[in-house]
Amino acid sequence: MSHQPCAVVGVGQTHHKTRRWDVSLGGLVREAATRALEDAQMDWSDIDAVVLGKAPDLFEGVMKPELYLTDALGAHGKPMFRVHTAGSVGATTGIVAAHHVETGRHKRVLAVAYQKQSEGNAQFALGSGRGGSLGAGGAFAPYMRSYIARSGSPLDIGPMVAVKDRLNALKNPYAHLKLTDISLEKVKESPMMWEPVRYLESCPSSDGACAVVLTDEEGGKAAAAAGRAPAWILGTAVRSEPSTFPGRDPVTPQGAFDCADDLYRQAGITNPREQLDCAELYVPFSWYEPMWLEAHRIAEKGRGWKMVESGETALDGDFPVNMSGGVLSSNPIGASGLLRLAEAALQVRGMAGEHQVDGAKVALGQAYGAAAQYFSMWVVASSLDPFGR
Amino acid sequence: MTAPSAGTVEMTIRFPYKRSLGPVIGAFMTGLAGQQILGIRNGSEVMCPPLEWDPKTGKELDHGALVEVGPAGTVVSWTWVPKPSAQHPLDKPFALALIRLDGADTALTHAVDAGSIDAMSTGMRVAPRWKAERQGHITDIEAFVPGEDPQGLDDSRPEEPVTMMPYNAEIPYTLPIAVNTARNAVALKEKRLIGLRCPVCSRTYAGERGFCPIDTTALTAEHEVQLPQTGTLTNYTIITPVQYPGQTETEPFARCMILVDDSDLVIGYQPVIDLPVEQVRVGVRVKLVWGDGDIEGWQPTGEPDVDDPDLVNRIY
Ligand SMILES: [Zn+2]
Numbered sequence: 001m002s003h004q005p006c007a008v009v010g011v012g013q014t015h016h017k018t019r020r021w022d023v024s025l026g027g028l029v030r031e032a033a034t035r036a037l038e039d040a041q042m043d044w045s046d047i048d049a050v051v052l053g054k055a056p057d058l059f060e061g062v063m064k065p066e067l068y069l070t071d072a073l074g075a076h077g078k079p080m081f082r083v084h085t086a087g088s089v090g091a092t093t094g095i096v097a098a099h100h101v102e103t104g105r106h107k108r109v110l111a112v113a114y115q116k117q118s119e120g121n122a123q124f125a126l127g128s129g130r131g132g133s134l135g136a137g138g139a140f141a142p143y144m145r146s147y148i149a150r151s152g153s154p155l156d157i158g159p160m161v162a163v164k165d166r167l168n169a170l171k172n173p174y175a176h177l178k179l180t181d182i183s184l185e186k187v188k189e190s191p192m193m194w195e196p197v198r199y200l201e202s203c204p205s206s207d208g209a210c211a212v213v214l215t216d217e218e219g220g221k222a223a224a225a226a227g228r229a230p231a232w233i234l235g236t237a238v239r240s241e242p243s244t245f246p247g248r249d250p251v252t253p254q255g256a257f258d259c260a261d262d263l264y265r266q267a268g269i270t271n272p273r274e275q276l277d278c279a280e281l282y283v284p285f286s287w288y289e290p291m292w293l294e295a296h297r298i299a300e301k302g303r304g305w306k307m308v309e310s311g312e313t314a315l316d317g318d319f320p321v322n323m324s325g326g327v328l329s330s331n332p333i334g335a336s337g338l339l340r341l342a343e344a345a346l347q348v349r350g351m352a353g354e355h356q357v358d359g360a361k362v363a364l365g366q367a368y369g370a371a372a373q374y375f376s377m378w379v380v381a382s383s384l385d386p387f388g389r
Numbered sequence: 390m391t392a393p394s395a396g397t398v399e400m401t402i403r404f405p406y407k408r409s410l411g412p413v414i415g416a417f418m419t420g421l422a423g424q425q426i427l428g429i430r431n432g433s434e435v436m437c438p439p440l441e442w443d444p445k446t447g448k449e450l451d452h453g454a455l456v457e458v459g460p461a462g463t464v465v466s467w468t469w470v471p472k473p474s475a476q477h478p479l480d481k482p483f484a485l486a487l488i489r490l491d492g493a494d495t496a497l498t499h500a501v502d503a504g505s506i507d508a509m510s511t512g513m514r515v516a517p518r519w520k521a522e523r524q525g526h527i528t529d530i531e532a533f534v535p536g537e538d539p540q541g542l543d544d545s546r547p548e549e550p551v552t553m554m555p556y557n558a559e560i561p562y563t564l565p566i567a568v569n570t571a572r573n574a575v576a577l578k579e580k581r582l583i584g585l586r587c588p589v590c591s592r593t594y595a596g597e598r599g600f601c602p603i604d605t606t607a608l609t610a611e612h613e614v615q616l617p618q619t620g621t622l623t624n625y626t627i628i629t630p631v632q633y634p635g636q637t638e639t640e641p642f643a644r645c646m647i648l649v650d651d652s653d654l655v656i657g658y659q660p661v662i663d664l665p666v667e668q669v670r671v672g673v674r675v676k677l678v679w680g681d682g683d684i685e686g687w688q689p690t691g692e693p694d695v696d697d698p699d700l701v702n703r704i705y
Binding site for chain 1: 402404406407408409410411412413414440441442443444445446447448449552553556558592593594601602603624625626627628629631633634636644646653654655657658698701702704705
């Protein structure tokens, strides 16, 4: 599959918080988009098309937000697209935007994703408005119990991930949770919400938005020449699978393997553990870090938890995961996937600030959605040919 | 392809949302609470209702450049609403009109209470009729009325700026009932647990499933199988309920996966009966307990637990 190169030249996000009642919905997406344009040194008029993503409309009760937000996103007279793939939507939004550039249809595309959870109630929406809603934690808890049982992981692994990601968040000025006194004991003492998942092993509810500016090879090279490092997209992949059928294994979904395999093939990656420098994975509940390390072939089956236990996935480890603090520290649901892709881009651009991984050249960004049935991933690099192919 | 339907069911989703209004719409709503209509300056134009950004260029407008417009204005277009619904602002026939208020260059959508369609015309002059109880909402103007003079003026002004707007969403749905759903409902009423066995892959699905997602085979009455009403608890979670409008649970409750005997069907997130949350565990043998036309839950049979390390992986 041949296509034209595409580069990330602008990244912006809001300060994620429980409530961003200081801004309208338009003001929220605008804040992220303005920062991305400033980073790209572009103006609204430079953008050819806008791609918008968010999780279900029922979350805020705004139907067709892509129409409502047209003026806030400077999309008048331009193609405007809406993407929806449940919790993975932010990442799919970035990927759809990249495809517009890679096909040569548009030169400069703005991808924006958001959620303003404080305007509604996600647990209500996920339960379709009925009582006794499981919430995402309740739905995923049996998956995590299965992982713990089959991998033989010590029970401390989940809390260890929870601590690591919150420590990383302290280095990220945009992160929502700033738990300066986080510790293993604190996590283990926190209330059991969806057994086996504790309160501090779960993501917060956040208001926030993320925006990314994508451009073609010429734009990426011009940014590099001007001293503004681009992140080159080496591959993008999206997969889905049915939510329920007898024998489905949601701990190692086929869609997760297929998505990763397709992605690595495009990027020329045969050994992800060695060729990737770091990964930003969608981990809304602590146990998802070892689960995705395995289901995306970064760790061998049953060994993902060992990468956590040994400290390999810490910011100063050999394979840092969720340098930004991850979904466990900020979860504006619809934006969360794009935040993963954006963090991967910031890392290979060397622009991640205090949570920068030294010398990161190739990074993975990933998101999943619904009943662990949608997957969206990209690999970005500091050059178009990082492996000297 | 649409599954054949066996009638419909009416349902309504309701939820109270909030809207943070931001600097411009917030000021507009605050103005309404004080019987003032504000527009925003955009170059040589004044836009009412005001926006935060120029809709044509996306440029940020000067949020301090709010100006009072109206109160009277001119109808630039309209349509007559002969039979108002519950969601309309008035409960008698009225016009929905685009009204360009004096001093504004764009039009505001609002109701005109003209009495009859014959009293309506493009170019007619209208003025607001204010509500006595105002909250900083577009409905603080009850409607516009023909003429130059606003009605219901008083001295009441808001004590605080309006920054939030409550929004009570209510969405009625008419859901078609699929044939398999209807047949499954009959079986449940007769206290029969039915499944549908895929003729291609032999997987067994719950009785209301329309298709096998693996091979996209349509599942119909001929694939129906009677299932035993016993099974084994394979996995579970104990949920500490979060409160939200419409939440019915107050105490921690279990939701369990049940592998139905003599089949590969796992029924997900089921309630259990006579099994306290602290005793919920993998391997418990259970039997179905019927409620009124549906499964109420699953109750321990008292048989010894099933000891199988792979059982916990049977989530689906
Ligand atoms: Zn089948």
